Amino acid sequence: MAPRSHVCCVPFPGAGHAVNMFNIAVTLANPNMPVHTFVLSRREAEKWLAATGQSKNDYVTIEVLADGKWEDWHADQAMDYFRLLQSPEFSTAVEAAVLAVEEAFPEDVCAALVFNPTMGSLGSVASRRGLRPYLLVPTPYYMIRVGSCHSEGVPLTTKHLLNGIGGSETPVEVEVGDAMDLTTPMWYQVIKPLFENSAGLIYSNTNIGLEGGEFQQPHLPTRNDALKPVFMVGPILPQWYENALEDPTAKDEYLAKAAEKDPCIQFLDAHQPKSVVYIALGSHVELEQWQAEAIIKNLRKHNVRWILLYRNDTQSMRQALGGDDIHDGVVTPWAPQLEIMMHSAIKCVLSHGGFGTMVEGVYAGQCFITSPCASDQFIDSKVMLNLGISLGTLAVNKHVSVAQMPKMVPIWSDDSGKHVEKLFDHVFGTSDGDRALQTAREASLALRRRMKEAKMQDGVTRLEDLRKDITSVS
Numbered sequence: 123m124a125p126r127s128h129v130c131c132v133p134f135p136g137a138g139h140a141v142n143m144f145n146i147a148v149t150l151a152n153p154n155m156p157v158h159t160f161v162l163s164r165r166e167a168e169k170w171l172a173a174t175g176q177s178k179n180d181y182v183t184i185e186v187l188a189d190g191k192w193e194d195w196h197a198d199q200a201m202d203y204f205r206l207l208q209s210p211e212f213s214t215a216v217e218a219a220v221l222a223v224e225e226a227f228p229e230d231v232c233a234a235l236v237f238n239p240t241m242g243s244l245g246s247v248a249s250r251r252g253l254r255p256y257l258l259v260p261t262p263y264y265m266i267r268v269g270s271c272h273s274e275g276v277p278l279t280t281k282h283l284l285n286g287i288g289g290s291e292t293p294v295e296v297e298v299g300d301a302m303d304l305t306t307p308m309w310y311q312v313i314k315p316l317f318e319n320s321a322g323l324i325y326s327n328t329n330i331g332l333e334g335g336e337f338q339q340p341h342l343p344t345r346n347d348a349l350k351p352v353f354m355v356g357p358i359l360p361q362w363y364e365n366a367l368e369d370p371t372a373k374d375e376y377l378a379k380a381a382e383k384d385p386c387i388q389f390l391d392a393h394q395p396k397s398v399v400y401i402a403l404g405s406h407v408e409l410e411q412w413q414a415e416a417i418i419k420n421l422r423k424h425n426v427r428w429i430l431l432y433r434n435d436t437q438s439m440r441q442a443l444g445g446d447d448i449h450d451g452v453v454t455p456w457a458p459q460l461e462i463m464m465h466s467a468i469k470c471v472l473s474h475g476g477f478g479t480m481v482e483g484v485y486a487g488q489c490f491i492t493s494p495c496a497s498d499q500f501i502d503s504k505v506m507l508n509l510g511i512s513l514g515t516l517a518v519n520k521h522v523s524v525a526q527m528p529k530m531v532p533i534w535s536d537d538s539g540k541h542v543e544k545l546f547d548h549v550f551g552t553s554d555g556d557r558a559l560q561t562a563r564e565a566s567l568a569l570r571r572r573m574k575e576a577k578m579q580d581g582v583t584r585l586e587d588l589r590k591d592i593t594s595v596s
Contacts, residue, residue: 127233127593129157130220130253133170134238135195135203137405138478139260140170142326144182145358146236146258148174149326151181155589159184160219162192175360175376175460185222187215200406200524204240208312213243220251234592236324242312245319254321254592261498262328262477263352266317267339268296268501269304278305278521282342286334287505288569294508299521300501306523322351322591327481329354329584331576332569353588355581357481357573363460364485364574367567373464380461386429389452390467393427396559398467402431402457403474407495407530411439416539417472418443420546422450426469431457463488470549470559474532475503475515484511484570489562491545493517493532496524510565513558514545 129150133143144159148171151157159182161167167184186193188211197203206212216235224232235248236256248255259266264284271282278299285293303309317323330337333354357364362372381387390398399421403409409417414430421428428451432439440453459479462468463486473479475492480502483490492503493516500519506512517532524530535541549555 124154126154126156126227126230128223128227128230129155129234129236129592130216130223130232131157131159131258132216132235132237132241132244133159133161133167134207134240134260135162135166135197137170137173138476139238139405140167141173142260142358142478143236143238143258144171144174145176146324146326146355147182148176148179149355149358149585150589150592151179153181155592156181156183158219158223160187160216161185162187162195164190165193175363177361185219187212187219191215200527200530204308204525207238207240208242210243212241213247216244217247217251220247220253224251234321239313239316242316245316254594255316255319256322256324256588256592257316257320258324258326260327260477262502262505263325263333263337263354264294264339264505265301265498265501266304266323267337267342268298269301269309271343272298272301272305278302284339284505285341286336288332288509289334289572290509292508294505296501296504297519299519300504301498302500302519302521302523303497303525306525308523308525317350320350322353322588324588325352325354326356326358327477328356329573329576329581331573351587351591353584353591355585355588357485357577359482359485360460363464363482366464366485367487367570377461377465380458384458384461386452386454386457387461387465389427389429390462390465393467395466396469398427398429399470399472400429400431400457400462400468401472402429402459402479403493403495403532404476404479407474407476407499407532408432408434409493410531411435411442413493413532413534414439415442416542418451420539420543421550423543424546424550425450426550427451429454429457429462431455470513475499475506475512477502480506480511481573484566484573487563487567487570489513489559489566491516491549493534494519495530495532496522496527509569511562511569513549513555513562516542516545 131147133140147157235253237244280298283293366373430453436455472491475494490512494500494503503515
């Protein structure tokens, strides 16, 4: 009997990134390829695994690092993540976990280590243990491609055109600074070497339906030929979600179950189709309180209902918006995003423009307004505008990397909220705005069709290519 090839996965300890990793783990794992996920916290990991919505896979295990030392660890600032994930203590814990797998399965092969690009020290762990290192990239490929155009002395305002994104005949005009995190010392010193020395790059949320047939954008300068094979195996979404618009039976069951206890779904159930704006800025970005108040003020101006996901100091935010007298919305520290996205009462999604939320919204046929902050959010916002999925953006790019942010909040133009008011007056207060919302939904559905077709034609092949590449070490 041939030895099995074990894969070790290390999720980044943040909801969106971690769900991506668990999606990959569940998708890869089979009797011949068990997958071990090394986590800081079992409690959080079980939440992330459940959040994938994937069916249970008996060949995926959760294994807690350092005997649970970090079970209750929490990052107060973005840099806290990087300090821990790049520390010798973290890499030692991961290496010990790999060694434990090797000792538990002496007849098999521990073949690969899959991790986030910010985990700079894990490349050496893979090298010492003889594992093939793969990076799970949470962004779209086009961000990495734009970032590869940067070199010393290149202004961040240097413009480039992305061709064929989402099948569009109109190029997307972007700036190098839209991929800000790929221009910093951390990128050059820690992350870029990982890219160049990896066995391959795994993209779980994208495919050529979005990226275009010539996704490597050969016309762009400074093409990085050191990048290893690219495995676009996505978007990996729960089956009920991926096919909900064709077969709503499972979707209806999920929404009904959520409605039993979740106030957001209960609120949506009480409202008419396309009447509620969902406001959520991802796992790490948070609106300033005055920004959230400005958004709600302008929605109330047009009698638009809303759900506001606000994690930090939720009670204070709720009181600022009316406390117990709130009847036109919900303020919540947590929301079942997939179920909300699929609810017929959603009118529009106001998001940070993050890639995961973008793809989830596209698969639900939703339209967007964005308030980007960092990472891929500015470039994704431009892509959504180009494809007609977004009706506008509230934030400006001041070229601040995640590592430089004491807290991740979007920066708005200094105009006393006039831009927000003008955009909302048009979108939510005019018949032209109603038509624009419907046109944006249709554009979202068109991209959804492209991405589903590309996954059917190409995704399975890329997944098998990845499995073959992993087992080549054997």
